[in-house]
Amino acid sequence: MYFDSWQQAWEMAGHGPYVWGAISICLLLFIWLPVRELIAQRQLLRREQRRQQLLSQQASMGNT
Amino acid sequence: MWSWFHKWGSPKWFYGMAGRCLPWVAVATLLCWGIGLGWGLLVAPMDFRQGNSFRIIYVHVPVAVVSLAGYYLMAIAAAIHLVWRMKLADMALKSAALIGAALTFLALVTGAIWGKPTWGTWWVWDARITSMLVLFLIYMGIVLLYEALADRPEQASRVCAILALVGTVNIPIIYKSVDWWYSLHQPATIRFTGAPSMDPSMFYPLLWCIVACYLMYGTLMMLYVRGEILRREIRTQWLQDIVRGMR
Numbered sequence: 001m002y003f004d005s006w007q008q009a010w011e012m013a014g015h016g017p018y019v020w021g022a023i024s025i026c027l028l029l030f031i032w033l034p035v036r037e038l039i040a041q042r043q044l045l046r047r048e049q050r051r052q053q054l055l056s057q058q059a060s061m062g063n064t
Numbered sequence: 065m066w067s068w069f070h071k072w073g074s075p076k077w078f079y080g081m082a083g084r085c086l087p088w089v090a091v092a093t094l095l096c097w098g099i100g101l102g103w104g105l106l107v108a109p110m111d112f113r114q115g116n117s118f119r120i121i122y123v124h125v126p127v128a129v130v131s132l133a134g135y136y137l138m139a140i141a142a143a144i145h146l147v148w149r150m151k152l153a154d155m156a157l158k159s160a161a162l163i164g165a166a167l168t169f170l171a172l173v174t175g176a177i178w179g180k181p182t183w184g185t186w187w188v189w190d191a192r193i194t195s196m197l198v199l200f201l202i203y204m205g206i207v208l209l210y211e212a213l214a215d216r217p218e219q220a221s222r223v224c225a226i227l228a229l230v231g232t233v234n235i236p237i238i239y240k241s242v243d244w245w246y247s248l249h250q251p252a253t254i255r256f257t258g259a260p261s262m263d264p265s266m267f268y269p270l271l272w273c274i275v276a277c278y279l280m281y282g283t284l285m286m287l288y289v290r291g292e293i294l295r296r297e298i299r300t301q302w303l304q305d306i307v308r309g310m311r
Contacts, residue, residue, distance in 0.1 A: 029170060034284060041291050044295065045310065052308060
């Protein structure tokens with residue numbers, strides 16, 4: 001490691017807030033982008049599954 | 065050649081292929097970011113002029129590079145869509161606009177954060193920064209046009225494709241802005257011709273980060289295009305079969 005301690009790596013001789021701030025904003029967006037899409041896709045698939053179940057229930061009720 | 069082209073135009077084929085590739089590319093992305101950022105932030109030596117603030121380069125340059133490269137991909141998708149009316153190209157265009165907007169936003173924000181300790185200001189209206197802002201506005205314009213014209217998808221995709229192609233003019237301006245105009249922004253660190261103006265101990269972690277960012281772009285594109293396929297084609301037989309198989 002270039003720094004002598006974690007404390008020094010955190011402070012980066014006064015530049016810590018800039019560096020870690022920039023990194024955290026990036027990481028937040030890197031995580032948010034796939035997570036929001038995965039949630040949206042899961043919801044869509046769930047909704048479609050329920051629709052199929054309803055349809056097949058209706059179909060079986062129509063037969064009896 | 066045509067069968068290959070045909071395959072790439074098939075949402076069904078892409079959905080399956082992307083689904084199989086996604087986990088691997090995602091893991092590779094995480095690994096490369098881990099190595100690149102760990103190395104760059106904690107191991108690489110400090111820049112003797114800029115101090116530790118130079119470490120912002122390990123996110124700033126990758127997102128800026130990929131936001132520009134992504135524009136080429138988007139413009140090619142736009143052209144393919146306009147010429148051959150390929151559905152998948154339109155889906156790629158829409159996905160690339162959103163991901164590109166996010167990356168350009170990050171390039172601008174991390175640049176501003178880097179500018180404060182280095183130049184003493186968050187923002188200057190200089191050529192490189194202003195042309196990147198224009199890039200962000202074009203990306204956002206396409207994202208918002210798709211939203212606004214959601215009930216007229218045919219028209220939306222054509223208008224967005226034309227906007228994407230017209231916006232290509234901006235790309236060489238961004239690349240050349242640091243050479244054409246006197247600028248606060250430093251010239252490119254990495255060039256295709258000649259060695260990078262950077263010590264290998266700082267340069268190798270940057271390479272890892274750039275590779276990570278490209279891989280991340282691939283991951284996000286596959287994920288978002290798959291999502292677009294789901295949203296638009298959920299009622300087709302093959303997707304209904306997949307939904308049925310999930311129970």
